[in-house]
Amino acid sequence: MTTSPASVRTRRHDDILLVTIDNPPVNALGVDVRRGLASAIEAAEADPAVKAIVLAGAGRNFLGGADIREFGKPPQAPALPDVCDRIEACAKPVVAAIHGAALGGGLEVALGAHYRVALGTARLGLPEVLLGLLPGAGGTQRTPRLIGAAAALDLMLGGRHVGAAEAAALGLVDRLAEGEDAAAAGLAYARELVDAGAAPRRTREAAALSDRAAAQAAIDAARAETGKKARGLFSPMKIVDAVQGALDSSFDDGLALERKLFLECLDSPQRAGLVHAFFSEREAAKAPETRSARPRPIAGVGIVGGGTMGAGIAVAVLDAGLPVVMIERDEEALARGRANVEKVYAGLVAKGRMQPQAMDAVMALWRGSTAYDALSGVDLVIEAVFEDMAVKQDVFKELDRVCKPGAVLATNTSYLDIDRIAAATGRPQDVIGLHFFSPANIMKLLEIVVPARVAADVVATAFELAKKLGKTAVRAGVCDGFIGNRVLAVYGAAAQAMMEDGASPYQIDKAVRGFGYPMGPFQVSDLAGGDIGWATRKRRAATRDPKARYVQIPDRLCERGWFGQKTGRGYYLYPDGARVGTPDPEVEAIIDAERLRAGVAPKHFTDDEIVRRYLAAMINEGANVVHQKIALRPLDVDVTFVHGYGFPRYRGGPMHYADTVGLPKILDDIREFAKEDPLFWQPSPLLVDLVARGANFASLNT
Known part of the structure; x- marks a missing residue:
């Protein structure tokens, strides 16, 4: 075994060289990894005993993309585009063995390889658009040549991750493998290729753009849709321009265009804003209490109130796989609460985004009651009743009576003083604010409102819940309206x-x-x-x-009585249930x-x-x-x-x-x-x- 450098290890398996990237925690493509990859390819090509090369990642990922520690620093050679080109130019077959994340530059490295095998855990994507960039290491040129313009644009403009099965269906990977050992799967695939005498198969030479009319139609459609949806964003249209270059130009000219457009994105103020948002989201989750205390376990959640907000919270919790007990004042209200939850899932079924059996499985986690005693076994309760202090204090008196010791008692109030709500109980250390935004199953923000007497582990529990629900959590203090x-x-x-x-x-x-x-x-x-x-x-x-x-x-x-869309008029008119309003001359007269x-x-x-x-x-x-x-x-x-x-x-x-x-x-x-x-x-x-x-x-x- 050799090490050159420590983040990239090489080891011969007969006539196949296994190159393992080991750069915790996500195998980011830092300068040591780039140098190690380039050095390993050079060494393999120079060694007559090596017939093929396998690239694999240690730990949980193949390659997790750019190293965020290098953001804002002067670039260091070799640049990632040069590493991808060097991999692709190798005269011996190179196999990318993918598990976990192959995102951004990580997928671009895999596209530079000649063959790709993926485990079921693989997640592939080119999410650079989310940081105001475009794939800058050949991704805009190799991806459409491999899977076609329409699929490539969908991947890059959406910034989404695809699983192994979808990646195989798209043609991003050549085969799927069972098990949990990506290196073993890569070595097995490479052995087949060597035994068959397979030659390198370069992505730059892939022919998915050969139907020029279909490719141009996809580009035109993406350009029109991006113009409507991007709302002033800079990089999405540059991605479309880069794919147009892939169709119109040679591969090398397309790479030059990609580099030019990438640098334009890099210099855009939008990139700085998006990078700030990215890092801020990570930092916001690091509240002081999450560093000093361990969260309490959450195996079941109670929700008081089945209206729009309560039902939305219930869906968010059910989507996380947690059972829900919903409390309402009477059977009629409870039936409406269940119907509000079912309506969300029924809509997904109607759109083909969920199977009826899956809806049944989720709803099996829901149960309802008109008695607070049904909450005696849950680990966390979220109150979502009318925004009135007296009403909420009455609810918390009941929760104090029935909930087990150590249960977290949360209020979804948007404005009210949570210290006063906590004071209605004999356990203010267990009371916290969880301010969801409507619709709660869709909106990402969760304000975690920290009253004066709450225990640190309750705050840590709230942040852990936010993570389970896929929410972006922000710590807030108590005042009228909190932060937002x-x-x-x-x-x-x-x-x-x-x-x-x-x-x-x-x-x-x-x-x-x-x-x-x-x-x-x-x-x-x-x-x-x-x-x-x-x-x-x-x-x-x-x-x-x-x-x-x-x-x-x-x-x-x-x-x-002009309250907006729900009454057909507010500041705007909404005739016949319209979702988009029109100006109202009567409002202007009132003004x-x-x-x-x-x-x-x-x-x-x-x-x-x-x-x-x-x-x-x-x-x-x-x-x-x-x-x-x-x-x-x-x-x-x-x-x-x-x-x-x-x-x-x-x-x-x-x-x-x-x-x-x-x-x-x-x-x-x-x-x-x-x-x-x-x-x-x-x-x-x-x-x-x-x-x-x-x-x-x-x-x-x-």
Whole structure:
């Protein structure tokens, strides 16, 4: 056995050289791995006793892609494209034996090999688009030549992972192998090839693009669809351009185009935003309590409430394979709760995304009861009842009575004081907030709200649950609205002030969509239901500062029963159950009347002015949330808004975006806006301090 370097080992098995990549934890393609692979190929080609080469990964993966420790550092030779080219140019057959992840550059290495065998655990993909990049080591050129333009574009534009069976069906791998030993499967395949006298079979020479008309049609369709869906993203269209190059050019010219487009993506601010979002998601999951305490075991979950939110949470839990006990006040409500859960799975069955037998198996994990005593054996209970303090306190008194010692008691409140909810029990150390976002089985964000007396292992349990549910978790402190809804209330107020001051809700929504949001604030209000915000405003009325500006336009709409999509009209009209609204002249008339009542002389706003005010309010309150330790770091605010509120991921989040604009510019804007409304536009002490020190939000993330 030789070692050259430590992360790549070589060993002869008769006339076959096994090359093992061993770079824990994921076998990332760091410089030592790249050098080791190139060196192993060179040595094998120079050794007449070697007839074939097998590439395999140690540990859980084949190759997990780029080494994130090298992000932002000067490149070191050999570059991955050169390594892939060297593997492909080898005069002796090279077999990639794939298990676990073969992602990004890892799959590009496998595509550089001449033959590919995969175990059932294999996951293959080219997810570079998720980081604002495109496959830059031949992936845009080899993949369409191997599996065709349509399949290659689907893989690269979606950034998704495919399992071994789908990879084989697509033609990404040549054969599937049983067992758990990828190296053994690779050696067996290589032995067959050597015995058969098989020659290298280079992916660059694959002929899946030979039907030029079909390939061009796939490229044209992807270009049209990407233009509609990408919403300002830079790299997806570059991927389409690269595949067009694969069809129109020689392989070497296509590689040159790929490199040019890759470097353009690398220089894009969008890449920096997407990389920030990627790392922030990882960092947000590392709450202090997860380092100091072990999570409690979770084998069964109770859910109190079977409405839209409770049913969505139940689906998320069932999807994770955990049994659910649902509690409702009577049999009729319980039947509705079960029906709400079944409706989700029935929809999947109707779309062919789930087999009826699988639905039956999942629903077998669900049981319901009208008696709280049915929760006596569960490890965690999530309350999802009406957003009223007295109602929730009554629920927690019952949970305190029936739940076993050590059970975690969680509330899904969106705004309420969890310390007061915990105080209704004799075990406040077991009470935590789990703020899901609707629909709870789809939305990724989970705010884990940490009250004053909760035990560290309960917080660790919440983060472990988030992982099981596939959620992106953010730690939040207790205040009205926690991180997300607290900040939302402020920039929502800024949007309403602009509406009263002269901008129509339709212009505001358009400007916010132009920034990259999928929907504007008034569209979101109509989707969520205007009555939700109305109830919150009424709840806060007694504590609202009488000197603070209060825009009454939303109340006028609610007083008419115009709550949005569910009532057929809100800020927009939704005739015949339409999902997309149209502007409503009557709403504009109400706005005009309210301006007159409030003595507001309407003024003109440009779209840029709207976005500046909207984001300044968001950033300023985000800074307050960090300053007051409701969020641990600015990155926690970023993750919250990317995953829960539609902030464009490629901009990284509001705090990262503020750094790119420059905090002095944000502070100057706030001070300018304060000339009109000094009470609302009070600069955050944190923002003022950072500007004075010449620092930025990123400096607080470490």
